[in-house]
Amino acid sequence: MPRFTRDRTTWLAYAQLGLWGFFLYGFGPVVPLLRDEQGTSAAVAGLHSTGIAVGSLLGGALFAPLARRVGRGAAIWTGLAGVAAGVTAFGVARPLPATIAAVVVIATFGMIVISGVAVVLTARHGPAAPAALTEANAACAGLGILAPVVIGASVDAGWGWRPVMAVEVGLIALVALAFGVRPRQTAPAAAAPGGPVAVPAAPAVPAVTPGNGMDLGRNRPLRGPESSKISSAGGQLPAAYWIAWTLMAVTGSIEVCLSLWTADVLRDHSGLDAGAASAAVAAIVGGMFVGRLVGGRFALRYRPVPLLLGALGVSLAGFTIFWTAPVGWLAVVGLVVLGLGNALHYPLAISIALAVAGPAADKAAGWASYSMGVGFGIAPVALGWLADGVGPYLAFLLLPGFIAAAAVLATRLGRALHAGTPADDPQPTPVGAG
Template sequence: MPRLVHDRITWLAYAQLGLWGFFLYGFGPVVPLLRDEQGTSAAVAGLHSTGLAVGALAGGALFAPAARRFGRKPTIWLGLAGVAAGVGAFSLLRPLPATLAVVILISTAGTLLVSGVNVVLTARHGPVAPAALAEANAACAGMGILAPLAIGLSVNAGWGWRPAMAVVVALIALVALAALAFRVRGPKTATAVAAPRVTVVVPRSGRRLPRAYWIAWVLMGVTGSIEVCLSLWTADVLRSHAGMAPGAASAAVAAIVCGMFVGRLAGGRVALRFRPVPLLLTALSVSLAGFTVFWVATAGWLAVAGLVVLGLGNALHYPLAISLALAVAGDAADQAAGWSAYSMGVGFGIAPVALGWVADGVGPHLAFLLLPGFIATAVLLAVRLGRALPAPAPVEQPATAPV
């Protein structure tokens, strides 16, 4: 069985992605509080989520040229610096146009960070990259559990949400100082290993991405749609169908993130033993089972249990899809990472609006039946992706390539 080696560069990548997770999962609880401050409607406040999608598109366009110009690791630090500056401004500014603009900036910088971490871990770990990416996203989800708790404590103490959100600036500075203190720079070249149990030859001329990449690209958009719809609309279903109080329903959304955290920790080890596509199909089946329990439950505790199972399944959707996408991209990994942000941006920008539009007509509980449709679509795409991948071949003698 291949082994995942946790060197300093790997731990640093985990920490960097965790910093993004603190902002991303803390952002959801902040939007309603910001709406109250600004005196806007829910629809207008929701433009901040649209800002995240716009920033993801911008970051996706910028990553490949930035990585070519500065290198992958400096691009990650550039992204973190942008997140720190943006969160600092977000914690100070109050007018709606200013907060919308700052959210776009944060999302752009965050996409540079996420794309860079994905490529660095894929290049560094090759056949075991799915395990590394699962663990990195576990760190992201773990910080995502802490962020809402910090915001809640800050609000209850009468300080508002801003000091808690600003914590991420201090954490970014702390990680940067730790990287300097431990001299985590990385070698100029690193061992380039084969993709996760797939052998792919990508023509260097024109840097064309293969058909398997674009299947994985659509798959990321579909599974991203599942995650963002759950993040934005689950509390409404818990209130309207499971009879939970508004505060308890909002807090219960953390059950999904808890499930994702546990699923990604365990999934990192499971990914060392099983091929990515069958594992992805299993994860989608777990998601469907968890959704079924959540959707039919009329008792709050049972609905929350379904959400935990749903999070366990969702945990591996993105890590496996992005690892396959970057694996089949070959020497066009930077370009592939940039384009992957477009997929997530499209999913995040369209799916919540579509579900909200349906919910206006039939209610949030019935509207949530769109999610099994997303899961079924993801299953079909995963099967098609498995057929499009080249047959596995033994890993050849490693060569050297830049990280």
């Protein structure tokens, strides 16, 4: 089992991703409230998710050149500063075009944060990166639990949803003060927490590179030239990466549809009022938090693809409970189970994608944001369009289709990873992570 040590850089990365999670998991419950405020249809309100998709594309394109110019650490802090500015604009804007534009800004800088954290943790922890990324996303969900609860309390108090945006800005300022943002240029292996890290032409990411790769089919390092069967030379992204990329788009569709429209289903089908329905979305995030805490240990012991397939099965079970529940409390139980399954979708997929990318890790992290853009841009609008016609409850039947598609892609990914590793390679001692 790879050795996994959490240093100050690791904890900082967790906190930075958590700040993004607070906005992301608060954004979903806000959309139905914003729809009521602006008097739009579900499909039109879903354009806010399209704004996240557009921002994701922009942020993905900006991350690699920004990281090369100022370093990964400084790029992450730049992203958080941009999120704070965008959240402020979102909190004071009223017209539909203005709120969509603010969401584009937030997502652009948020994607820089996500990409930076993923690459930093992968470079820092090597074979233990799946565990580190799972825990980072646990922190994301952990802080995200607070957002729906704060929104629900604020709505019940008659203040509306906008005060939660001020809470987001305050949390960003608090983390900046706690960790400091003073840049210190150091080598990647000894990166200063929060400071810029020089990004060499071939980043020293302990992923799938000749002599220092990870056999993701067996959760152990690869040796020798066989590892090049998975990763591509010259910074090119291999076929396994693009399967993982598509998988992230599909699982991202599951998560964003749940985030945006669960509150509507709880209001229309389970009889909860607006405040209670918004707060109940925290059940999904709570399940994800627990799932990622536990999943981090599983990721050190079990192969990523079978673990991912198991997680998809749990998600399907949770959706079945939620969708068939005749009462509100049972629907919330289903959401918790759904969250437990969803917890491992993104962390496992992105860890595989970055591992197989080898020396093209920064490029791979940037392209990964495009998969999120696809998921956030298409699925919620499609579900909103269906919801306008048949209601959100029946429209939610799109989700089992997404889960089935993700299972097919995960199976293909497992075959691609297995085909790229030697069957008779002896079991070496795992490489420890710093």
